[in-house]
Amino acid sequence: MASGISPAPGASNRPGVQLAELQEFIEHEANLLDEQRFDEWLELFADDGIYWVPARPGQESPLTHVSLFYDDKPTLRIRVERLKHPKIHSQTPRSKTVRLVSNFRLAPQSGDPAEHCVTSKFVLLEDRPGVERRLFGGRYTHRLRAVPDGLRIVSKRVDLTNCDQFFPSLTQPF
Amino acid sequence: MSNFSNEYLRGLVLEDRVHRSIYTDPAIFELEMERIFGRVWLYVGHQSQVPNPGDFFCTTLARQPVVLSRDRDGAIHVLFNRCGHRGARVLNEECGNARLFTCMYHGWSFQPNGELAGVPMRRDFPAETLIDPQFGMVHLPRVENYRGFVFASLNPQVVALRDYLGEAIRGIDELVDRAPEGEIEFWAGCHRYEYRGNWKLQFENMADMYHPAAAHASTVGPDGRQFKRRSGGKGGDAPFFAENGEAIVAQTGVRGFRNGHSSEASLFREEQSGGVWDEYRALLVSKHGEERTREILRNRRHSMTIFPSVDILIAQTSVRVIRPVAVDRTEVQVYPVRLKGAPLQISIDVIRFVNITHAAASFIQSDDLEAFERSRQGLAASGTDWVLVARGLGGEVDEGNGVAFGDRSSEVGQRAQHYAWRDLMSAG
Numbered sequence: 313m314a315s316g317i318s319p320a321p322g323a324s325n326r327p328g329v330q331l332a333e334l335q336e337f338i339e340h341e342a343n344l345l346d347e348q349r350f351d352e353w354l355e356l357f358a359d360d361g362i363y364w365v366p367a368r369p370g371q372e373s374p375l376t377h378v379s380l381f382y383d384d385k386p387t388l389r390i391r392v393e394r395l396k397h398p399k400i401h402s403q404t405p406r407s408k409t410v411r412l413v414s415n416f417r418l419a420p421q422s423g424d425p426a427e428h429c430v431t432s433k434f435v436l437l438e439d440r441p442g443v444e445r446r447l448f449g450g451r452y453t454h455r456l457r458a459v460p461d462g463l464r465i466v467s468k469r470v471d472l473t474n475c476d477q478f479f480p481s482l483t484q485p486f
Numbered sequence: 487m488s489n490f491s492n493e494y495l496r497g498l499v500l501e502d503r504v505h506r507s508i509y510t511d512p513a514i515f516e517l518e519m520e521r522i523f524g525r526v527w528l529y530v531g532h533q534s535q536v537p538n539p540g541d542f543f544c545t546t547l548a549r550q551p552v553v554l555s556r557d558r559d560g561a562i563h564v565l566f567n568r569c570g571h572r573g574a575r576v577l578n579e580e581c582g583n584a585r586l587f588t589c590m591y592h593g594w595s596f597q598p599n600g601e602l603a604g605v606p607m608r609r610d611f612p613a614e615t616l617i618d619p620q621f622g623m624v625h626l627p628r629v630e631n632y633r634g635f636v637f638a639s640l641n642p643q644v645v646a647l648r649d650y651l652g653e654a655i656r657g658i659d660e661l662v663d664r665a666p667e668g669e670i671e672f673w674a675g676c677h678r679y680e681y682r683g684n685w686k687l688q689f690e691n692m693a694d695m696y697h698p699a700a701a702h703a704s705t706v707g708p709d710g711r712q713f714k715r716r717s718g719g720k721g722g723d724a725p726f727f728a729e730n731g732e733a734i735v736a737q738t739g740v741r742g743f744r745n746g747h748s749s750e751a752s753l754f755r756e757e758q759s760g761g762v763w764d765e766y767r768a769l770l771v772s773k774h775g776e777e778r779t780r781e782i783l784r785n786r787r788h789s790m791t792i793f794p795s796v797d798i799l800i801a802q803t804s805v806r807v808i809r810p811v812a813v814d815r816t817e818v819q820v821y822p823v824r825l826k827g828a829p830l831q832i833s834i835d836v837i838r839f840v841n842i843t844h845a846a847a848s849f850i851q852s853d854d855l856e857a858f859e860r861s862r863q864g865l866a867a868s869g870t871d872w873v874l875v876a877r878g879l880g881g882e883v884d885e886g887n888g889v890a891f892g893d894r895s896s897e898v899g900q901r902a903q904h905y906a907w908r909d910l911m912s913a914g
Binding site: 397442476 | 704851
């Protein structure tokens with residue numbers, strides 16, 4: 313058992329991937345976002361990958377209720393292109409962020425033996441000159457697929473504690 | 487009582503410009519709550535938000551807590567969300583269902599029609615006091631429902647809703663007529679965004695076809711097309727720039743209406759088609775015939791903005807509600823709409839596209855929010871007191887019935903808003 317990860321009851325250790333690798337991958341992903349390496353972040357997603365931030369606690373479907381983000385990879389690519397665009401006014405000047413990710417847990421995952429489901433807790437601090445400091449927190453649920461050269465995100469769900477409240481302009485993926 | 491004379495207030499809006507204090511002065515904001523929000527019709531909610539007896543939906547009108555409720559007999563009411571006893575807010579969740587609405591403070595309870603239902607240890611109150619309806623949950627003085635859109639007014643003397651809406655009523659018709667069953671439904675929750683800025687900044691923006699080329703530059707790809715904004719094999723996206731280099735959106739027209747309403751011409755040129763859209767069109771044709779169907783689906787308007795509370799987004803199939811909170815704080819909700827009787831996939835696609843156009847995290851709205859914040863900051867500057875809304879002035883075409891059309895992203899819509907503001911504010 314890798315340090316820092318404890319399996320949830322009933323979770324099984326999938327063959328081929330060490331638990332520590334999953335944690336390291338998620339921390340690496342958080343770091344890419346903090347460093348605004350959005351192209352590299354995008355490439356972490358599988359071609360059928362989904363990035364989802366529900367707008368309601370416990371939201372069951374992204375199809376029948378609005379979401380803060382519900383991006384398939386082509387949409388995520390548009391988002392990343394826009395984040396890099398020189399005329400993105402809502403990022404002039406750019407935000408600085410720091411993400412702390414903790415409490416990693418393996419969740420039971422049925423189906424594809426090459427997929428792993430990991431939940432974690434995060435806090436995101438966003439600072440942008442001229443704007444009040446913003447603090448977000450919540451839970452990540454990553455479904456990760458083992459492929460020959462590493463891991464890919466099949467889905468990343470972000471449950472914010474304040475997901476059903478009013479938000480100012482949101483530019484940084486959580 | 488106002489410290490401003492009517493003459494002074496009138497002078498804050500000129501033909502082509504407005505005084506910056508109307509965005510920044512807390513005393514003017516207080517007076518707006520009384521003379522604008524206290525006098526005209528305000529959108530409350532949609533009847534589909536309270537489908538069953540005992541359903542309630544809480545919101546605010548002129549910052550006052552109100553509740554839209556459905557009574558046991560199916561009637562819809564709009565009540566002040568305030569206990570008739572000592573004034574505590576009764577319903578504390580945004581929506582839900584309850585047989586009785588019960589105040590947490592002393593346990594008084596009310597019927598969904600506002601009548602006082604239960605009072606703990608009742609006999610210790612003078613009996614005649616409790617009969618007085620003002621100690622129930624009090625009704626808004628005026629309530630009207632137009633095709634599911636419930637409006638209320640704090641002003642008992644307000645004109646009929648139809649007269650207040652005038653030609654702008656077409657915006658509601660044009661959205662609702664797109665539903666094969668002639669009825670729409672709010673079914674997918676709402677986006678919620680807020681900004682540190684005056685509510686009028688959002689209203690001006692909703693009549694603004696001039697800003698996208700600059701404000702939304704980051705949404706245009708290297709091929710000169712904006713990302714796809716709505717579903718359909720055709721009619722979902724549009725080229726952004728015309729051959730002469732101007733943004734196409736800035737070449738389109740705007741209308742200003744009596745009482746401050748406004749509308750923008752559609753950005754789209756083609757009917758949405760392909761897949762379920764063809765199925766949907768066939769449904770409309772079977773119901774209305776080809777000619778009427780073409781009329782219903784015509785890309786006439788992007789939106790119809792009903793001053794000072796709601797925006798009917800016809801092209802995006804959604805409804806945006808604007809609530810002023812303070813002179814420099816505004817809250818907005820955007821509800822994707824389901825067209826009853828249309829293939830489900832159409833309404834699911836609406837949700838998906840509204841996510842990327844109007845969520846706080848969307849490609850469009852985030853830059854508009856930036857514009858509102860920068861306006862708040864810039865309007866603190868005292869170098870000049872005037873804000874210009876002169877675009878297209880003098881070029882308007884009078885279309886009759888209180889409608890003025892201006893082409894090429896005329897600021898005729900903003901002027902209509904400000905002229906209505908002036909007339910209401912200076913009528914002490």
